Structures are given as structure tokens and as C-alpha cells.
Amino acid sequence: MRIAVVQHRLRATPSEDMSALVAAANRAVAEGAQWVVLPTVPSLETSPEPFLEASELPVLVGTVLQLSGDECADADRLTRAAQASPDVAVLRPQSENDLQSESFLEVAIALSDSLAGLVIIAECVGAEPGDPGHGGSAVIVLGEVVAEALGDEEFIFADVAVPITQPEPPEPLPVIPLLLRQRIAFHAGRKLEVPEYPSDIS
Numbered sequence: 001m002r003i004a005v006v007q008h009r010l011r012a013t014p015s016e017d018m019s020a021l022v023a024a025a026n027r028a029v030a031e032g033a034q035w036v037v038l039p040t041v042p043s044l045e046t047s048p049e050p051f052l053e054a055s056e057l058p059v060l061v062g063t064v065l066q067l068s069g070d071e072c073a074d075a076d077r078l079t080r081a082a083q084a085s086p087d088v089a090v091l092r093p094q095s096e097n098d099l100q101s102e103s104f105l106e107v108a109i110a111l112s113d114s115l116a117g118l119v120i121i122a123e124c125v126g127a128e129p130g131d132p133g134h135g136g137s138a139v140i141v142l143g144e145v146v147a148e149a150l151g152d153e154e155f156i157f158a159d160v161a162v163p164i165t166q167p168e169p170p171e172p173l174p175v176i177p178l179l180l181r182q183r184i185a186f187h188a189g190r191k192l193e194v195p196e197y198p199s200d201i202s
Contacts, residue, residue, distance in 0.1 A: 001061065001162045003120065004033035007137040007149045010126040014043040028155050035061075039122040040068050040092040042132055061162055062087030065116065069094050069132075070187055073107060073180035078173055082115050087164045089116040094132030095123060096183070101136035103177045105145075110174035112140040117166040125152055142167060 006024045011017045025036045065086035071077045072093040081089070091108055095101035104121060112119040119140045127133030137149040139158035142165060147158035185191060 001034050001160050002032050003035050003037065003139060003147075003158045003160055004028035004031070004155050005037045005120055005122050005137045005139060005147070005149075005158075006039065006155045007122070007135060007153055008039050008041055008124045009152060009154070010041070010043070010124050010133050017041050017043050024154055028157075031157070033157065037090060037120050037122045039124050039137070040094055040132075041124060042094070062164060064088045064090060066090045066092070068092040070184045072104060073176050074184060075173070075176050078111070078115065082170075082173060085166075086116045087166065088118045088120070090120045090122065092122050093136075095134040095136055096127075096132055097129050098134055099179055100183060101134045103179050105136055105138055105148075106177065107174055107180070108138065108140050109143055109145065110171070113143045113167045114171040114173050116164075117142050118160060118164045123149075125149075141165075 006021065006028065008017070008021055008024065011020055021038060021041065025038065028036050063084070063086045065081050065084065065088065067077065067081070067089065072091040089111055091104065093104045095104055101123070108119045108121050121136055121138045123135050123137045124133035125135040135149060137156060138145055139147040139156065139160070141160060147156040149156050
């Protein structure tokens with residue numbers, strides 16, 4: 001199965017975002033993609049224009065878990081998700097800076113050995129620091145990054161065998177990096193308590 005992940009560069013208006021998404025998805029299909037995965041685009045979340053849905057999955061793929069925003073790094077949400085034993089996990093984390101993007105990739109790699117054998121990150125690029133859209137789109141299979149957007153690629157491709165191979169036995173779910181736990185706490189309006197370590201005065 002050939003997967004295309006669109007890494008959308010943010011535009012100035014919702015209509016420009018929509019047009020660019022449609023064009024990218026059409027080009028990906030023309031180049032052989034059987035499943036096109038799209039990121040969450042902030043301007044389209046509140047736009048009256050309908051959001052372009054990802055194409056339907058081939059039947060052989062199995063069950064797909066889709067997480068967005070803070071859900072992608074919420075330990076409780078991931079624990080509940082693991083109970084359903086999904087075959088594929090699609091993450092749309094909406095990273096707010098480059099460090100978050102790197103941290104989400106680390107989490108996704110670990111999730112491909114613990115939650116689902118195939119993990120896909122779909123992101124936008126071109127945002128200012130603090131706003132969602134800092135890249136990091138990738139396709140990960142059983143701990144291996146098989147496709148990764150390096151820079152501002154419009155989309156990436158990955159050829160993945162179906163049915164999806166699952167980790168046997170699955171690893172424990174990953175410990176969420178402090179940076180992402182701080183992000184979740186900030187969005188929830190609470191302060192994350194970080195244990196203090198005594199300084200070495202020897």
C-alpha cells in the first residue's frame with residue numbers, strides 16, 4: 001500500500017489553504033498514493049468551508065486510531081487507546097515549535113513498538129513559534145522511520161506492506177517527554193509540578 005502524507009504549508013486564508021490541500025492530495029493520488037493522510041489545518045477548523053477528508057483506507061489496513069493536538073501525548077488517552085489494539089495510529093499533534101516536533105517524533109517511534117505497528121504523523125509547516133504548524137510529518141513502521149519530511153516537502157510517500165505487522169509482544173507505552181507534558185499542562189491552565197533535584201555542593 002502506498003501512503004502519502006501531505007505536509008501542508010500554511011496559507012494566508014482558509015480558501016487558499018483548502019485549494020492547496022486539494023491540489024496536493026490530487027497530485028499524491030496521481031503519483032500512485034492509495035491513501036492520502038492530511039494534517040489538521042488551523043484556519044479550516046473554524047471555517048465554514050468543509051474540511052477535506054482523507055481518502056478511505058484500503059480494507060486490508062484494519063482499525064485506525066486518530067489523535068490530534070494534546071491527545072497525541074496524553075498518557076491516559078494513549079492507555080485507553082492501547083486497549084482497543086489499533087493497527088494504525090494517525091497523529092496530528094499541531095506542534096507549536098521545532099522542539100515539540102522532535103519530541104512528537106520520538107513518541108511516535110515508541111508508539112509503533114507499543115500501540116500500533118504503523119504510526120503516521122501529519123503536520124503543517126510555516127507557523128510562527130507558539131502557533132501550530134512546525135513540520136515533522138513521518139511514517140514509522142515498528143520502530144523504523146520509513147519516510148520523513150526533511151524541511152518543507154509538500155508530501156512524503158511510504159510503501160507499507162498490508163496487513164500491517166504488529167509488535168509482538170508490544171513494548172510498554174512510552175514515558176511522555178517533559179516538554180510535551182508541560183505543553184498539555186499549559187493548555188489545561190495548570191502548572192506542571194517538576195521535582196527539584198538538590199544541587200551538588202561537594
